[in-house]
Amino acid sequence: MDCDEIKESLSAYVDDVLDAESKAVVEEHLSTCKDCQQELVSLQALVRELGSLESVEPPKDFLDQLHERMEARSWFPKILRTLFVPFRVKIPLEFAGAVAVAILVFSVLHIQKEPLRLAGAPEGLKQEKAGEQVAKEKGQAEAPLRVMEESVYKERAVDSHKPQLAYKDATAERPPAERQAIELALVMKKEIPPEPLAPEEAMEAAPAPKKKMRRSLASPQAGPSVKPEWSEELDESLAKLKKLIEVVGGEVVSVEYNEETHTLESIWAEIPIKQMDTFYIKLKTLGDLQAPPKAVAGEQHEVLPVCIRLLPSE
């Protein structure tokens, strides 16, 4: 090889990515050629210089900035889009929205009654809640925007209970009210011993937490029957339900707490359509599930809004 060819190979030589044969040729040449030796030295100096360039540090509050950016991102553009859609499109949309609200209201009222009959829970209370919802929803013409605001407000109101929901996933798509939500009722099993999972456990060995959960479900606690404590059980049910939802690739949108009894009443979530069957099966492991007939319309890649009402066991 002549000097020009050797020089072209020097870069690879410096990084030791030449095959053995080429490497030998280069080394032999270097042993006698001062010119190429110089080249090598100079190249090595450059690489060393580049490698020892001091790092430029990010701002100290980089993570905080990131959180702010993510939060700003999650629902602001959606509001913008909804507000600034051109008039021609907007008015029929609003009309459709109003119609959707009316349908939603009817179905909420209608389906509400079934779980009430089953559970024998204080009827007055539940109907009052439904009434509140109806009043709120009827009063507004811009359904998609408002219902979404509501669920965000509800989220904020119960923020202390679930810090994790502060990250609204940027990919969350339609707000629940654009499509009719599927209403489910779940009567939680009594003897599920609660075992919330600490984040450190989850991090250390990912498969392990799942096993733990199964074990505890399979072996109900022995000993004298303890009077079920509503608040604790249901609050821990929230953690379980959240896990179920997220495992099937869904997302919790909002949560309803009963302020008087401090219990969880319902969870709104979005579940990918193709996971609905799996989701139902998983829910059944937690208790008795009441669900409407499964005629699920929609394309396979979409998500369905689902409302799970939690009912105390008798």
Add this chain to the structure above:
Amino acid sequence: MNEDIRKPAGRPAQDAALIRAFQEGDKAAFDKLVLNHKDRLFNLCYRLLGDYEEANDSAQETFIKVYRGLKKFRFESGFSTWLYRIAVNTCKNKLKSSAYRQKSKMVPLDNPVLANRSQPSREIQDESPSPAMELEKKERMRVIQEAIDALSPEQKQVVTLRDIEGFSYEEVAEITGFNLGTVKSRIARARQDLRKKLRSVI
């Protein structure tokens, strides 16, 4: 022979555990991922863009894209490779945007926060170099960064990833999408160009 001055901050096992935790609902695991990788990622963006604010913007955007895609991450490549691929593309797009092309890419002398953070005006601490040395160091960095900025985008990518960030040739190939042969020749060419430009300082 070249030593690996900067090994990739590869703790792939830890990354994998954090990702799995995130996929199972632990959102705090994402924060830990960010903390583990942000310094190196930011430095890369800075070297590719030559501007502190733009680097910050690109680094943040990169992590947002990571957040969005992390749930579906399938470990077909290492996390590190995936992360840096996103960063390189984000920076590349930024460089291509017309708004950016008009911006001056000069690195201001008093700009970036260097790792040891001493300013010429501060009191001399025990181990910090003298103000004169500090100034010289900054000037050197500025000149080098200018030379890097003047490279073609592809050359800049490969030489930054290889010589500044310490990735292997294979990793550079994975991150940039160039094949190995192209990576080798581009690195050789980039180094040649840099040597010409930097004869005065090196």
